[in-house]
Structure formats: structure tokens, C-alpha cells
Amino acid sequence: MLCTSIETRRVEAVDAIGAVEWDDLVPPGELFCSYAWLRHLDEVAGPHPVLTISIGNRITGATALWDGEQTPGLFHLPEFFPKVPGPWQRTFVWLGARRSVRNGLICTAGPQRSATLAHLLAGSLDYARENGHVGVVMPYLPVSAARELGRAHPAAHVLLHAAEATVAVPPRGTADFVEHAGGHNRKRRLRELRDFAAADFTLEWVDLTVEIEAVIAPLIAATRRRYGSGQGVAWMLGVFAAQRRVGLLDHAKVLLCHRNGRLATVAVCYRHGDSLHGRYFGADEAVSRDGYPYFVTTCYAPIDYAAHNGLSRLFLSTSALEAKIRRGATVEPLAAVVLLDDGELDVEHVRAHNRDLAHGYRDRFSKYLSSLSRDWLDFCPDPNERPA
Structure with a gap:
């Protein structure tokens, strides 16, 4: 059950919130979640609304909201999940920084974390419903973050859709x-x-x-x-x-x-x-x-x-993955959390999609399997690897 003492609030832009208060919730290294990054996007492309969750006078979680894109490219849902039946041609509310190919969870690390994430998803879905969208999606999340957010709502699904190159320096x-x-x-x-x-x-x-x-x-x-x-x-x-x-x-x-x-x-x-x-x-x-x-x-x-x-870490984004592998990078999966306003995605189609996409990356980089992070194994186990 959700905690009734938590307050959900919407503001027109991130500058309605204090920079220190916001950045205290941002995980180290997550540049595109930071206050300054979101502020500059608002200045370049116009403000996008922000949903905040508070307990008492303290913000415990937040996310920016934007409309996604309806043309092919990095932010086009029909290209993300082509074999998963869903309303991908219709509009969703997108969570996270506008046009970011890496997102993170802006949320307290304390005991209110799980309840805060649940309210973030529920509040985002309310916003989607009120504005005529069919659901919400938070893309380009590291798998661990996507799973945590997905657990915050019983109807949410985690779907792989991309990969990024990183370097442990x-x-x-x-x-x-x-x-x-x-x-x-x-x-x-x-x-x-x-x-x-x-x-x-x-x-x-x-x-x-x-x-x-x-x-x-x-x-x-x-x-x-x-x-x-x-x-x-x-x-x-x-x-x-x-x-x-x-x-x-x-x-x-x-x-x-x-x-x-x-x-x-x-x-x-x-x-x-x-x-x-x-x-x-x-x-x-x-x-x-x-x-x-x-x-x-x-x-x-x-x-x-x-x-x-x-x-300790270098992020090299989502392009030219094989070239970056050959120069020492690791390829890590990125996932989206999807929550529909009406109904749910088919679980078997979601599992098949994740398995097939993971297999595709293993096949594509079969010469460099040691450069694929272990997160891939959860979706596409290595038949030659014995359980620990």
C-alpha cells in the first residue's frame, strides 16, 4: 500500500526547485539527471514539467516529463519493441531528460525510496491520463535501475531496447x-x-x-x-x-x-x-x-x-559500439520501463523480446563476448557458464 503521507506535486520546470535539493537526489555520475543539465535543456528547447514526490518539506524523488517523438530515430517507440503488441503508435509521456540516451532514478537512498518510486510512477500515469496519453515510458535506464523502478508498480514492465559503451578507467x-x-x-x-x-x-x-x-x-x-x-x-x-x-x-x-x-x-x-x-x-x-x-x-x-x-568511469554513449569494444569499452544493456493506463503488456511477449534482443547482441559481438557486461546473462544465459 502506498504511503498516504507522501505528496505528489507538479511544477512547470526544474527551476521551481532548488539546485542543491535536486542534486542531493542524483546518483554520482548521472550527468543527464543533474539540475544543470535539465536547466540548460529548458533554456534551449523550452521548459518541460517536473513531477516531485515529497515527505514533509523534503523532496524524496523527481522526474522530468516530456512528449517523446513521433518520427523514426532514438525516441520512437515502434522501433523499440517491434514484436511486442502494444499501443506504440500512440503518444506516451516520457520520463527523464529530453532526448537523453541515458537516464537514472532521481530518488532518495533512504527508507522512503520504494514508496517514492511507486508514487513517481503513479503520479506520472495520472499526468498521462489527464493529457490524453496511453501510458508512460522511461527509456535508456541501466538494467538495475529499470528493474527497481519496474518493481514499484505491479503493471510496469522492463524491456531492453538499446546498449551503451562504458569504460572502467x-x-x-x-x-x-x-x-x-x-x-x-x-x-x-x-x-x-x-x-x-x-x-x-x-x-x-x-x-x-x-x-x-x-x-x-x-x-x-x-x-x-x-x-x-x-x-x-x-x-x-x-x-x-x-x-x-x-x-x-x-x-x-x-x-x-x-x-x-x-x-x-x-x-x-x-x-x-x-x-x-x-x-x-x-x-x-x-x-x-x-x-x-x-x-x-x-x-x-x-x-x-x-x-x-x-x-573511475567513462561513458561513450550508444553509437559505434563495436569500434569502442575494440578499444577497451564494455557494452551494457539499457532498458525502458513501460506502464500503460489501460491494461498491461503480454508477459510472454516481453520475455521473448528481451531474450531475442539479448541474443542479438551476443551474436553481433560474438568475437568480443568478454566485453559484454554480465547484465546480458540475465536475459540470455551463456550455455557454457556454470551457475555459481
């Missing part, structure tokens, strides 16, 4: 990756780092100043355009300006990769807690790719930066 950075890699991957990494050095590239980590923004925004916008984004340089500069206003750039670092004095590639990373998140990448297509500048800029150099600064 070793003390000596890429030196440890090269030393401990096996066979072919060790030779590959040595060759790439050797060829990068021989190609006269230089690397420099700098703060994200207004002057640096003007230099890197065109490269980032051009790269995003090649992958289907219609937003240009002005939009990218607007994003950085919003991040500066809310203090997010205090946690940002830019990696500049030059060749013969010309900017070849750039990566923008953000620190949160003990983690580093790679977020934006840009490249000048006119500069030769000899020497592997993409892999050094997006993977090797951030690993070294994280190690040098005492960080």
Missing part, C-alpha cells in the same frame, strides 16, 4: 588497456597509437570558452548534419550559451586535435561525480584520417584524461 589509462589486451586487439591499439603519433597530430585539453565555442561549433554541427541532424552552428552555439548560463560549463572540457596547425577533430566531455561523459564530437572532413584521430579523440585520450584526474 584503469589507473594508467590507455597504457593499461594496451598491456592487458589480448592478441589482435593489443596489436591494433599499439598500431593506432603509434600511427597517431607518427602522423604529427597534437592534443590539447582546454576549457569551453566563448572563443573555443566559435572554433568547434562548425565542426560539431557539420558532423551532426552528416548523421541526420538539421540543427546548425547557431543551434550549437545556443546550446553552449545555455550551458554557460546555468553553470554546466564549469564541468566541461574540450579536446582539440590538430594536424599541422589545422583543427582536425574535437570532443566535448563533461565531468559528473566520478565519471566522464563524452557528449559532442566534430571533425573536419578535409583533414586526412590517417593516424586514427577519431579513435584517439573519442576514446583513448578521454581514457587517459579520466585516469589522470582520478575518475
